[in-house]
Amino acid sequence: MSGHKWWHNQSLRTTIGVAEGWQLFQELYDVTPRDRPLLDGFRRDRLTDSLARAVSTDHFAPLLTGRDLSPDTAETVLGELPVLEKTTLREAPESLRTGLVDEWDELRVRTSGTTGEPVAIAHDASLLAEATASNLRMLSAYGLEPGLRVLRLTADTRHSPTAFETLPHFGAATVLRINVATMGPSDTAFVDRLCADFRPHMVWGQPLEVLLALIRQREGLLHLPTPRMVLTHGDTLDRSTREAISAGFDCPHRDVYGLQEFGRVAWECPEQPGTYHFDEERVDIGTDEHSQLLISSLVNRAMSLLRYRPGDCGEVLRDGCPCGRAHARITGLEGRQRGLVVDAGGALVGVKPLRLVLERQPLDRWQVRQEEPGRLEALIAPRDPRQAADLEERLVKELSAAMHRCDVRVRAVALEELATRTGKAPHFQLLATQQAIGRHAVGETVAW
Numbered sequence: 001m002s003g004h005k006w007w008h009n010q011s012l013r014t015t016i017g018v019a020e021g022w023q024l025f026q027e028l029y030d031v032t033p034r035d036r037p038l039l040d041g042f043r044r045d046r047l048t049d050s051l052a053r054a055v056s057t058d059h060f061a062p063l064l065t066g067r068d069l070s071p072d073t074a075e076t077v078l079g080e081l082p083v084l085e086k087t088t089l090r091e092a093p094e095s096l097r098t099g100l101v102d103e104w105d106e107l108r109v110r111t112s113g114t115t116g117e118p119v120a121i122a123h124d125a126s127l128l129a130e131a132t133a134s135n136l137r138m139l140s141a142y143g144l145e146p147g148l149r150v151l152r153l154t155a156d157t158r159h160s161p162t163a164f165e166t167l168p169h170f171g172a173a174t175v176l177r178i179n180v181a182t183m184g185p186s187d188t189a190f191v192d193r194l195c196a197d198f199r200p201h202m203v204w205g206q207p208l209e210v211l212l213a214l215i216r217q218r219e220g221l222l223h224l225p226t227p228r229m230v231l232t233h234g235d236t237l238d239r240s241t242r243e244a245i246s247a248g249f250d251c252p253h254r255d256v257y258g259l260q261e262f263g264r265v266a267w268e269c270p271e272q273p274g275t276y277h278f279d280e281e282r283v284d285i286g287t288d289e290h291s292q293l294l295i296s297s298l299v300n301r302a303m304s305l306l307r308y309r310p311g312d313c314g315e316v317l318r319d320g321c322p323c324g325r326a327h328a329r330i331t332g333l334e335g336r337q338r339g340l341v342v343d344a345g346g347a348l349v350g351v352k353p354l355r356l357v358l359e360r361q362p363l364d365r366w367q368v369r370q371e372e373p374g375r376l377e378a379l380i381a382p383r384d385p386r387q388a389a390d391l392e393e394r395l396v397k398e399l400s401a402a403m404h405r406c407d408v409r410v411r412a413v414a415l416e417e418l419a420t421r422t423g424k425a426p427h428f429q430l431l432a433t434q435q436a437i438g439r440h441a442v443g444e445t446v447a448w
């Protein structure tokens with residue numbers, strides 16, 4: 001589309017997507033909640049188009065060639081496709097590419113899934129426009145307006161103590177980001193003043209990041225002004241986390257569900273907590289016989305993801321919602337939860353720096369365990385066992401640098417030691433789990 005070097009500037013691409021997204025919001029996303037027939041018509045057309053695109057992929061061609069792909073049969077054809085596993089995306093991503101979007105025009109997102117190797121997902125520019133339209137609809141349902149101020153929490157030790165950003169596709173929001181993992185007593189006055197002057201409409205973070213902010217408040221290290229709402233994303237909320245968050249903030253708390261493969265796909269109904277309306281304009285969601293979600297993109301022109309099983313469980317509610325919105329909902333979400341590392345000083349810090357180091361290595365599998373504060377053990381299953389000693393030595397250095405207030409040990413093990421019967425051994429087995437941190441945030445004594 002453009003040969004200019006700025007074409008891959010993220011801010012510019014986002015700004016360009018926003019204008020299109022506003023139009024999409026007005027014409028579609030803002031109308032469909034009250035117009036089921038319009039929504040159904042759109043869905044059918046988009047599904048038909050996405051099946052037609054899938055025919056040009058190596059993976060789906062043998063499954064779709066020769067079939068009647070007209071709008072009337074699209075739903076049936078989709079339902080008969082075999083499940084698309086993560087392993088296909090991980091091991092043969094090229095087989096899912098349509099070839100319809102010039103590589104130069106692709107938007108690439110890398111996942112760092114809770115299990116398995118990172119994967120690169122190719123999207124086309126519609127990702128931004130659709131996200132913009134969907135965000136405007138969600139913010140409007142939550143009583144917020146474009147130009148909102150968002151206080152974004154982070155627990156990533158690599159992030160600076162504070163930073164400003166803008167999110168054009170998220171209601172043209174201004175964002176003040178604060179690091180709740182690394183802050184200490186000497187930061188309190190400065191961060192408190194910034195937050196007070198910023199007057200956030202929304203506090204936003206992963207459940208753990210929000211819990212960590214509550215713990216900082218209990219410790220007297222942070223004094224957040226009351227926002228209009230708290231938004232969480234990323235990990236599945238358990239009951240104690242929900243309770244801790246609503247006890248800690250005097251405002252509504254809403255959660256969203258998304259994944260890098262599709263972007264955010266569902267947002268919690270403001271009137272029916274625990275149920276999430278999904279954007280039927282851009283995804284189809286069903287379940288398999290084990291209640292695992294099967295998600296299909298109706299909009300991605302670069303890569304065909306149809307009946308993709310991300311590993312999260314849930315139930316789809318297709319009957320109307322008491323709130324009056326036409327969109328189907330998912331409920332009973334179960335999937336991801338993570339924990340934090342407790343360092344030698346007792347501080348809770350995010351695991352991402354460890355994950356980034358380990359994901360780069362030639363390993364079949366790895367797991368980080370913490371059984372006492374300030375100590376970590378990384379178990380690694382090297383792809384080539386002859387490299388075990390070298391990897392152990394190198395990883396002790398790299399992991400210690402990533403988590404400098406922890407004593408890190410690294411031990412090479414056989415792959416069987418890291419595999420479970422379900423094949424889903426978690427990458428982290430930690431003391432400070434989301435539930436434990438939730439109990440800590442409301443003042444209960446915990447094990448560290």
Ligand SMILES: [Zn+2]
Pocket residue numbers: 269270271272277321322323324325
């Ligand atoms: Zn609803």
